[in-house]
Amino acid sequence: QKEVEQNSGPLSVPEGAIASLNCTYSDRGSQSFFWYRQYSGKSPELIMSIYSNGDKEDGRFTAQLNKASQYVSLLIRDSQPSDSATYLCAVRGGSQGNLIFGKGTKLSVKP
Amino acid sequence: NAGVTQTPKFQVLKTGQSMTLQCAQDMNHNSMYWYRQDPGMGLRLIYYSASEGTTDKGEVPNGYNVSRLNKREFSLRLESAAPSQTSVYFCASRAGGPDEQYFGPGTRLTVT
Numbered sequence: 001q002k003e004v005e006q007n008s009g010p011l012s013v014p015e016g017a018i019a020s021l022n023c024t025y026s027d028r029g030s031q032s033f034f035w036y037r038q039y040s041g042k043s044p045e046l047i048m049s050i051y052s053n054g055d056k057e058d059g060r061f062t063a064q065l066n067k068a069s070q071y072v073s074l075l076i077r078d079s080q081p082s083d084s085a086t087y088l089c090a091v092r093g094g095s096q097g098n099l100i101f102g103k104g105t106k107l108s109v110k111p
Numbered sequence: 112n113a114g115v116t117q118t119p120k121f122q123v124l125k126t127g128q129s130m131t132l133q134c135a136q137d138m139n140h141n142s143m144y145w146y147r148q149d150p151g152m153g154l155r156l157i158y159y160s161a162s163e164g165t166t167d168k169g170e171v172p173n174g175y176n177v178s179r180l181n182k183r184e185f186s187l188r189l190e191s192a193a194p195s196q197t198s199v200y201f202c203a204s205r206a207g208g209p210d211e212q213y214f215g216p217g218t219r220l221t222v223t
Contacts, residue, residue: 032210043201043214044154088154090212096161097142097210098169103153 002027002093006102014110019076021105023089026070032092033065033072034099039085048074079109113137115215117202123221124192132187132218134202142205143185144212145169145177147198154201160185192222 003026013019021035032051036044050056050063050072062075072091076083086104093100115136124130136143145157156169160179174196176188189196199219203212 034211043217046211046213049211092210096159096167097205097212098144098156098159099210099212101154103151 002100004089004091004100004102006089006105008103009106010108011105012108012110013079015081017079019079019107021074021087023102024071025091030091034090035063035074036088037085038088044088081109081111084109115202115204115213117215117218119218121219125223126193128192129190132200134215135184136204140204140206144203145187146201149198194222197222
């Protein structure tokens with residue numbers, strides 16, 4: 001059974017700080033990794049995808065992938081209260097493009 | 112360009128009733144997915160359709176059926192609803208190449 005693990009949190013950071021969210025996965029052969037943001041009562045929204053080892057930056061967001069250690073992380077710089085949400089890590093789990101989701105980490109950014 | 116749309120947004124059913132959740136996408140995507148999301152359980156795949164005319168079971172298919180009506184539409188049917196099917200249901204779609212999936216707004220279903 002392929003699994004994706006996340007700390008459920010809540011993770012609380014002050015406004016302006018760096019929020020660091022982590023995710024580990026069990027399938028060493030996984031090739032595609034995603035971070036989704038989900039506000040309470042809303043649907044998941046794709047914010048980052050990463051396919052290669054290393055860092056990928058998009059504005060205040062940086063995704064980091066380490067395939068040897070089987071973890072992927074998301075850094076949010078200059079955290080804002082509007083970043084308060086649950087962040088879902090997802091990993092491609094099969095040939096049909098199916099995604100396996102972690103249970104999510106709840107982030108709270110305090111003004 | 113509406114993306115992925117779902118109807119209805121909310122539904123209350125009595126045990127044993129049936130209903131169909133509708134999903135449509137206007138992004139010309141090949142693959143479509145149905146998930147359910149329960150507190151503490153995360154998103155779990157119910158059924159998916161890799162392309163028009165094909166459907167396959169996901170992690171939690173029992174009690175559900177699906178129809179890929181055409182490239183745009185993918186419906187989820189509950190034949191005899193049970194309280195255990197109380198959940199939020201999300202439809203998603205994916206283009207043929209990239210793996211990114213895009214989600215609809217969800218249907219909140221309560222079975223009493």
